[in-house]
Amino acid sequence: MKLILAQDRPGQRPAELSFEQPRILIGRDTSCDVSFEKEKYPMVSRRHAEMSWAGTSWVVADLGSSYGTYLNGRRIERPEAVTVGHSLQFGNEGPVLRVIWFDAIESPAAAVPSASTTPERPPAPLTATPTVLRNATSQAPPAVPSPSSSAIPARLEFADDPSRPAVVLSGTTISLGRDPACTVVFETSAATVSRRHADISRSEQGYVIADNNSFNGTLLNGQRMTEPALLKNGDKIQIGRGGPILAFVYETTAASPQPAASSSAAAQPEQDFSKTMVARLDAGTVRSAGTSEPQLIRTFSFSEKGSLTIGRDAGNDISLDGLQISNRHAKLSLRGGEIFAEDLGSTNGTFVNGVRISRQAVTPSDQVHIGTFLLRCDTSGQIAVFDTRAKTRxxxxxxxxxxxxxxxxxxxxxxxxxxxxxxxxxxxxxxxxxxxxxxxxxxxxxxxxxxxxxxxxxxxxxxxxxxxxxxxxxxxxxxxxxxxxxxxxxxxxxxxxxxxxxxxxxxxxxxxxxxxxxxxxxxxxxxxxxxxxxxxxxxxxxxxxxxxxxxxxxxxxxxxxxxxxxxxxxxxxxxxxxxxxxxxxxxxxxxxxxxxxxxxxxxxxxxxxxxxxxxxxxxxxxxxxxxxxxxxxxxxxxxxxxxxxxxxxxxxxxxxxxxxxxxxxxxxxxxxxxxxxxxxELGEMAKSGARKKTRLGIFGSIRQFLTLSGRYLNVLFKDKLTLFILLAQAPAIALMTFLVVGADQPRDFVYFALALVAVWFGTSVSAREIIRERPIYVRERMFNLGIIPYLMSKLFILGFIVFFQCFLLFVPLKLMDVAGLMSMPGELFGVPQFWAMLLTAGVGVALGLLISAWVKTSEMATSLVPIILIPQILFSGLAGVPHGVSRVVSMTMPSAWSFDTMKRFSTLDTLEPEGADARGATKGLGLYKFIETENDRTLERAQRDIDDYKRLSGRGADGGGDLLSDKLVVPEIKRLPDDLSGYVTFLHPWMHDVLNQLILMLMFGVLVIATLIVLRLRDIA
Structure with a gap:
């Protein structure tokens, strides 16, 4: 019955306390067996908790304290058994007592060791050999005979259905689940049971149960398993929380001796079977479903290398199940007496007190969250792992x-x-x-x-x-x-x-x-x-x-x-x-x-x-x-x-x-x-803080971009009719353009059609893309969706669509030009013009996505597209050279810059003087002005001839005869050619082929940034 406790004191040697009475009071009152100072520990109540001897073990109970009693970091709500290695904390961040030693067997014949013979337990060093400490007991579990040594085979009994016959474990592997091929088959209506839920296998050490990553998990003695566990007689196996319960029965013909508890209960740490992460409780012990305290599943200490790796892979020092946990997720390291938590580039992050970290020192008051697991360290350097699943308040x-x-x-x-x-x-x-x-x-x-x-x-x-x-x-x-x-x-x-x-x-x-x-x-x-x-x-x-x-x-x-x-x-x-x-x-x-x-x-x-x-x-x-x-x-x-x-x-x-x-x-x-x-019970709370989003990082963003792009592409290809309509409209527009443009007309309309339709392609295909999947976006944004990879995936896939649309419009028109059916000249077989068309379509896509991010309904987006396109027509320059306010407005229209770029790469001269080629046939005047100038010169020469004729004709009257009549001719006046297909109307004087491309790129960038801002503002709203 004798009990030895040690009080953890940071930076000091633990103070050991020895007791031999069956009841120990703990609190702030001076009459308590363990008394704490009020000034130093205000969170401790006057009569805070009680430890009592229950015949075979010590039990701790909270006495209605204000701030609670914690067993291994978990607040207790009823009396619970304690054993060697357990820590007791009185109040949040209060003093900590650790169970060092006690007599595990009360026997009259057993001599109680005196204080002089009890080995003094030094404080646990922070650099110890690799160990795994059992959570519920430091003694070995009852011996389990090997399957071959027992004449009575092991069996599974249905605890919640006694009418069902027991299942004898006769095979090497016994499978549990709803699949008809399983050894133990449950009804299809058993919603908590997976098809192949768990397996029980025979080994040299006994029977081992392993969960098959089932959806609702497997519970052993009321606690969820995270790795294989060695079964012992009387264990209760629950197939999913709230699911059917099986009792493992393994009796031997001859009584197998049970190992007595050591008189020196400060047993050495023992390696658990198969790195099992299940806290062993008495077979019938199941904690109240109402508690939100996490389940302690295992305790670790540091190895000689001073670090513990954490992750989903079984090769880690601390192996945690859960697909949100990376194979190598994080690492705990011991440096200079301090413990550091370090994230190893995990996908979903490592958090200390709710804040995502890269590397940070942790103290006993800190909580390290990895997936659904909680890790805490104590002053002796031990790491406790808790499972928070099924405990959400x-x-x-x-x-x-x-x-x-x-x-x-x-x-x-x-x-x-x-x-x-x-x-x-x-x-x-x-x-x-x-x-x-x-x-x-x-x-x-x-x-x-x-x-x-x-x-x-x-x-x-x-x-x-x-x-x-x-x-x-x-x-x-x-x-x-x-x-x-x-x-x-x-x-x-x-x-x-x-x-x-x-x-x-x-x-x-x-x-x-x-x-x-x-x-x-x-x-x-x-x-x-x-x-x-x-x-x-x-x-x-x-x-x-x-x-x-x-x-x-x-x-x-x-x-x-x-x-x-x-x-x-x-x-x-x-x-x-x-x-x-x-x-x-x-x-x-x-x-x-x-x-x-x-x-x-x-x-x-x-x-x-x-x-x-x-x-x-x-x-x-x-x-x-x-x-x-x-x-x-x-x-x-x-x-x-x-x-x-x-x-x-x-x-x-x-x-x-x-x-x-x-x-x-x-x-x-x-x-x-x-x-x-x-x-x-919550106590005082600070004002709620603002939500903080962490960045995905480069690799996380690339991964999301690839996944989102693949999904978007899959969605598009599933709707084959819509995709066909998107692509078929391009050659249809090319045919209509050919039919409308006369062979002798200036080429303005052809290039205007290319520029305007490029804006149409981009805007129409993207204007509904964000708003129509807004519920999906909002939910994924709540979880981990990055705005940049999301928007880039849209731009990437939509960019491919408009590329093919532009290709299917431009190439047919160019082939008609080559075949002589119509004229559409351009440098380098029109490649620069096609490039300008793609830039314009990209601006259209960015403009459409901005609309889609800003509007509240798909109908509003559809209504805005014509309102966006009409100014592109009016201010593009098709109606003539813009002046005044119209000139300023035209500079904001991507169609105007694109239209001008198309014409500049056409190598054609202009009809108007604006933008005429000084080295061309019109000598920088434009066809209209050039013909007008030439005709003026012709008229001037004719007038001079008439004046000369009059002068010479008068002298001829005196001297006899019309001397110049044979030299007078009617001058030929130049006329506009019937075929104007070799000209465009004008080029904007303030534009340039290189500048135009830069402006279109700038528009694209500004629109993309504006869309990102709108999406971010939607988050805040």
Whole structure:
């Protein structure tokens, strides 16, 4: 019974305390057996905790302290057994006592070692040999005889179905799952069980159970496994949280001696089997589902090399499962007595206290998050690994959401809403239309942060630490978040590549897709395009998208709207099963038929919480037969007393009625039990911080760009009719241009058509690309989507489309030119003109994407395209040389710069003097001016001839005869040629072939940057 404790004191030798009485009081009171100073440890209560001898082990219990008692970093809610190596902390950041030694067996014959014979345990050095310390006991587990040494074979008994016969483990490998080929087959209705869920195999050491990366996991004695574990007699195996339970029975014919506990319980650390990461508890011990404390799965210490690698690969020192974790994710290293956490270029990051880090020193008060796992270090250099799955508590504290109304006034959508949701609860947000259900759901999920208040996920501020918590959140908005053109499996595959670690293999992704399709009941629809699914099936696909990352909390906004009753029932059962399998599920709904499936409901009215608690209690509270009647009562309470008042006073009265209902609820025991008391446990909270987004980095951005480009290309090729129309319109326009342009007319219209149609191609093909998939963009942006790779993928694929469109327009016209059917001259066979056309189309694409990012609906985008194109026609210069204001406006039109570039590379002279070639046939005057000048000169010569004739003719009258009559001729006047196809009308004097290209490139860059800014502003809004 003797117990030795040691108090951890940073920088000092641990102070050892020895006790032989069966009860030890711990607190601030001087009468306690272990007393702490109030000034130094204000978080310790007067009578904080108690340790008592339970006959075979010591038990610690919290005595209702203000700040709680923590066992290995986990707050305890009931008495729990402790053993050697365990640490006890009293209050958050309070003093720490470590169990050093105790007598494991109470026997009259056993001599209790005296203090002089008890080996003094020195403080654990920070540079120790490689060890793995057991979490629940430092003694060896009961010996498990090898399979060959027992005459009675091992068997599995169905603990929750005694009528089912036990399964004898006779083979080398026993598989568990819903697949008919498994050794132990479960019913297809067992939603928590995967097709091939887990395997039990025989080895020299005994029977080993291993989870097959199942969707809902395998629990051993109430705790989720992360790696293979050696089974012992009496172990309880649960196939998914909330799933069927099997008992492992392995009895021997002869009693096998159980190893006695060492009298010196400070046993040496022992290597665990197969790096098993399962905390061994008594077979029947299962912690309360209501606790949000993470599950301790293993403790590590540093090796001689002074570092521990962490990742998904089994070769790491700390191997963690989860496809969001990279193979080599992070490293903990020991340098100069300090522990440093370092990210090894992981996809989804390493976080210390919610902040993504590259390398940072960590202290015992810090929390290191990697995927769904939490790591903590203590002062002795030991690393504890906790699993946070199936332990997600959500607290909403005074959440308020304000927006500006159309009149510039502030409109309050949520008014100081508070509630607390325990792990694995299925909660419904209810209320009349406009009550604030979706707004509250968006605030709780982080989709649209609240204006004030806090949302906590496992006591961490969601908005401040969103980057680390987003991996634990699934959010299904009202709109579908999948591309309808893709098949179900393809859509899920692209989501997996965007959200999971970049080193996840194709086979792992396929296995994950199979699992989520299995869970959502879509296995037989995997190769069906999403657009061909029913409404309920499409919503299931949206849920499957979120399940890819195995979130701990799932938020659903009106997921059953528009579904028939049978489909709605099935969907609600699916959501209930998700909660029972270890997730916290919150959803908004207007449906009244399945409300009793919820564990709790939150009723809202005008943004105020008027009830939160079990649905059956809500009926009694409102004295209603069903929820239809509750809704009617809420409506009537808002309408009461309005009479003939104005709409404004009607709204004010509804707000007053909602406030009255809220104050009534605040005075009920339900409010104290379900809201006030749980929130008191949180203590004081700082003001919620702004969301901080981390950068993807170069490699992350390139990976997203390639994935998004591949998905976009796949979407386009699935809609073959639209793609055909996009490409077929180019040769059709070429034919129409040939028919319209006369053979003898100037070439302006041909080049104008090339410039204008290039703008049309780019703008029309891109103007709806962002807005039509905005729900998908918003959800992916919440997770990890980068704005730059997203926009670049659009530019890249759309660039290819407009390239082929321009090619199919330009080349036919050029071939007609070569064949002599029409004239379209250009330098280098028109290559510079084609290049100018591509630049113009690129500007059009960028302009269309800016429109798509700015507008709120696809219809608005479609309406804006003609408004954008009409000025391109009017101010391009087709109507003549622009002057004054029109000249300034034309300089903002890409068609004007492109049109001028086409004409400059045509090698043709001009009709007007603007832009005429000084070295050409018109000598820089333009054809019109050149002919006019030549005719003027001819007339001048004729006039001189006439004057000479008159002068000489008069002298001839005196001297006899008309001396010059034979020299007079009629001068020939130059005329405009009938064929003007060798000319263009003019060139802009302020433009230049090189300058034009630079301006088009500048326009492209400015429009792209403007689109990035608009998308970023949308994030903020």
């Amino acid at each position: 959500i607290d909403v504290v005074a959440v308020t959401r304000d927006i500006k109304s159309g009149m510039g006034k502030k409109l309050r959508l949520l008014d100081s809403v508070s509630l607390s949701i325990k792990p694995n609860e299925f909660v419904g947000l209810l209320g009349p239309s406009g009550a604030g259900k979706s707004t509250l759901l968006e605030a709780m999920s982080g989709a649209r942060p609240a204006s004030a208040g806090n949302v906590l996920i496992n006591n961490q501020d969601l908005y401040r630490h969103f980057d680390s918590l987003k991996q634990a959140i699934g959010y299904v908005p009202q709109d579908d978040i999948i591309h309808s053109e893709l098949t179900v499996s393809k859509a899920l595959g692209y989501v997996a590549r965007l959200r999971l670690s970049r080193d996840v293999s194709s086979s792992e992704i396929k296995r994950m897709i199979d699992e989520v399709l299995d869970v959502t009941g879509l296995s037989d629809r995997r190769d069906v395009p999403v657009r061909k699914l029913s409404g309920g099936q499409r919503k299931r696909v949206s849920v499957a998208v979120e399940l890819i990352t195995k979130p701990q909390a799932i938020f659903l906004d009106e997921p059953t709207t528009g579904l028939d009753p049978a489909t709605e029932d099935n969907m609600m059962l699916l959501f209930k099963q998700l909660a029972e399998s270890g997730r916290t599920v919150v959803m908004t709904t207007h449906s009244m038929e399945n409300i009793r499936l919820f564990d709790k409901v939150a009723l809202l009215m005008n943004g105020k919480l008027v009830y939160f608690g079990p649905p059956d209690d809500a009926l009694r509270y409102f004295e209603a037969k069903d929820f239809h009647e509750i809704y009617h009562k809420l409506e009537r309470s808002g309408d009461a007393g309005t009479g003939g008042n104005t709409a404004e006073s009607h709204a004010d009265l509804r707000i007053k009625a909602a406030e009255s209902l809220r104050q009534r609820y605040f005075s009920t025991p339900a409010y104290k039990e379900y809201v006030q008391q749980p929130l008191k």
